[in-house]
Amino acid sequence: MDRLRAQFRRLPVRLIALLSLALFPLGLIALYQTDKLLEEARMINRASLMERTVAAAAEERELIQHALGAARALGAVVQSIPQAACTEALRDFIDSQDDFIFVGYTLASGELRCSSRGVTMDLSGQDRFRRAIAAEGPTVQVTASGAVTGQPVVIVFYPVDRAGVRLGYMAISIPLHLANDLIGEAERADGLHLAVINTDGAILTATGGAGEAVDFLPASIGPAALANLEGRTFEADSGTGEPRIFAVGTMISGSAVVVGSWPAEVALDGGSRLRAWAPLTFPVVMWLTGMLVAYFGVQRLVIRHITQLRSAMRQYALGALHGGRIEMDDPPEELRETERAFNRMVLLLAQAEAQQEQDLRDKEVLLREVHHRVKNNLQLVGSIMNMMARNARTPEARRMLESLQRRVRGLAMLHRTLYTTPEMTTVDGAEMLRALIGDVTQGTRMRDLTVESDLCPVDLFPDQAVPLSMILAEAMTNAVKYCGRPGDGSSARIAVTLACDPASAMVELRIENTRGRPLMPNDDDASIGDGLGQTLMTAFERQLGGVSTVEDLPDRYVYSLRFERRDFEPGAD
Known part of the structure; x- marks a missing residue:
């Protein structure tokens, strides 16, 4: 049904319907005039039949x-x-x-x-x-x-x-x-039969003999009544039941008449049904001609050009037409203007797209350069802090510088990830955390420590990637610092898990370390914390909008953080 309605909405179908409505009154007039013309033709034909009947018995x-x-x-x-x-x-x-x-x-x-x-x-x-x-x-x-x-x-x-x-x-x-031979010569191939009847109703002569006259004379009108119908033509069934046209002409005035009997189809249309119905087909032919001219005219002048324009628009929408032009084959001036407008539009859009791509490339180059320079500067700051830590006179100053250096390296690693990714607007959280885990653990010299990671790829914008990296750096530092061998004799282990739920956009970071006999030497000075790491983690959790939980058990310590992945919000702190 929908397909049928769609067909009725097509331009050729609507045009044909409108033309049919416009031609309908003309068709009625043509039918009326044709009917009158056909009636006049029949009257003339019957008069001709009368003349031919009289002439045949001459x-x-x-x-x-x-x-x-x-x-x-x-x-x-x-x-x-x-x-x-x-x-x-x-x-x-x-x-x-x-x-x-x-x-x-x-x-x-x-x-x-x-x-x-x-x-x-x-x-x-x-x-x-x-x-x-x-x-x-x-x-x-x-x-x-x-x-x-x-x-x-x-x-x-x-x-x-x-x-x-x-x-x-x-x-x-x-x-x-x-007499029979003379009237018999009047029989023609068009089915004419003649009979001469006197005023008493006696059949004087007939085609084929008086005995056969009953077969082609009217079955409902006797010979005597026929003699009284002199000068008339009428249609009736013959003795054999065949519809025939009869013409009663004067043979001998006051003494005899001649009756001509013709097959109805021959008498009315001259033996050709096509010629008889030809006048009636004029309105139909006129309508069909109008419909064909309208259909092919619309198809030739409008539809094919619109189809070509639609195809070009689809190609352009799919990116297959890059600044190209369409060339219509002899379109009307209105569609020629549409062609020019489309070509101008394609040209302007192609130029704008090229300019936009150039601007995008320029911005991409600048953004990569910014991230690269920020990364280099942060690495430079980290190197300076490393030099200062070596020259520090007290362990407390050295620990503070090493802590700052670690955080600066984390930021530098984030910017390195940003300028090395194709997107440059988001970073893969799994890749970033994997690099941070390696950076934190490679500085340790604990051979009995096993670090495991199960990281789910998740794209993060920088406003969430930075606090997440800082949280991981602080949590990993604490895990390495307080990790120990369990009492069952197994090796010390740190497990980092990053899980994501695409349906709810929730991300969970989980860091677990075993507890037991410490791996790091018992340095009283080193074991004293300033509480800055916990303060930073709390601030970063708030920035992420997440919720953290801690499981402090005798054999393990578990830190987990759940937060919702957000899109980039310009100007948000």
């Missing part, structure tokens, strides 16, 4: 119109000539035509007066003739067997009038296979 329409025109012309001729001449004229007409197989003139009473085949008969009882009479104008009908030809034909009836009186009807028969 040859059959021309054939039927040719038959109607011929029937009208023959009707004007046959009504005024004798029967024999009528028959001869009709026979000559049929012989001159390739598209017609029969023509006849029937009186209004139903009597076939003359025909191209020279036969006469009474047609008044036939349904086709009665439907022609019921119609006020020309009619087009289809029959599986003509009354004279006995063949499947399309019959065109045209009324013959004189002075407003109905005399009869001219009938011309067109072979049904010829």
Whole structure:
């Protein structure tokens, strides 16, 4: 979840969100306009479908119109000539035509007066003739067997009038296979099917034959109802359940209509779903393009430069960039100013760091020199005291000078430790005490004395190291002075322990010496103390802020001091 929130806080993601919000109204407008445009395109497409439907049946329409025109012309001729001449004229007409197989003139009473085949008969009882009479104008009908030809034909009836009186009807028969062949040629690879239906709802001709017309005509609308939908387009399921678009156009005005049946996907998008949905994808493409441009623009113009700057800052923070420069690749002017500011900052900080390092080196040299000179001066004072002790006339004066010399050597040793350590601000307490123990004990000539030390390394600042060294010097002097052989026959022993607790910062100094038969000669003058050492130790304990304890037992003497390690406090006494 935290990682997801971090991703949402990224600049490209926020920019994409803001652009999406800004483009949302435009997307809605584009969708609305696209929907309207698509609706208009569908209306235009349906109008085009109507035109294509009517154009696809043009040859059959021309054939039927040719038959109607011929029937009208023959009707004007046959009504005024004798029967024999009528028959001869009709026979000559049929012989001159390739598209017609029969023509006849029937009186209004139903009597076939003359025909191209020279036969006469009474047609008044036939349904086709009665439907022609019921119609006020020309009619087009289809029959599986003509009354004279006995063949499947399309019959065109045209009324013959004189002075407003109905005399009869001219009938011309067109072979049904010829009409089907003409309309069958209209079938295209895009799934177009045609059917010609008269006003009575009879299917005159159809693509693939009238028997197959039910498969591509509307399942919910009968042929008779289709004849009443002339000039309209609509969508419905065909007899096979396939969604199709239907266009009902005029075939013969008042007599027949042509029905075009198209697959819905072809009719609406021209056979290409991609082209149909292309207008709707414009808002999505616009949004995606905006997002890609925004993302790569921010990535190119901002993010990569910020990443480079961040990397340089990290390197500088880790010390890997010493006065170096960053060079951005064609950044915007605002980031160019940031680049210049960063380079100036790096340069100034590098110069300041170099100056600081130089000052630090100078101070280090001076501090080492101070400690070295202090150590030399203290050693010089100690040497002068040693010379004075040799020339002292009384043992008391010699002891006092030797005591002072010992304390001066302790201070000199501390300063030597300070200028020889890398830090120069702290000293290793273990190393300092080890040197002091060696300095105190090397002046003794007691072969039976064993000195043991267990010192824990602890860093001390001079304000604690000096009193600790003084305390050790005084305590070691007393331990050496009063150390003796125990009664069990073992050798005399002095044990110095320095323990430290890192958790509590407490330090403990423990000095233990055995008691018994004295090692030093019994010199009454030497055994007399002036009490200065104890006074100094008490003052140094107070300076350390520690607490001391003493165990004065017959076989050993133990001195211990506990104090807390402190940091350096400037100006503290």
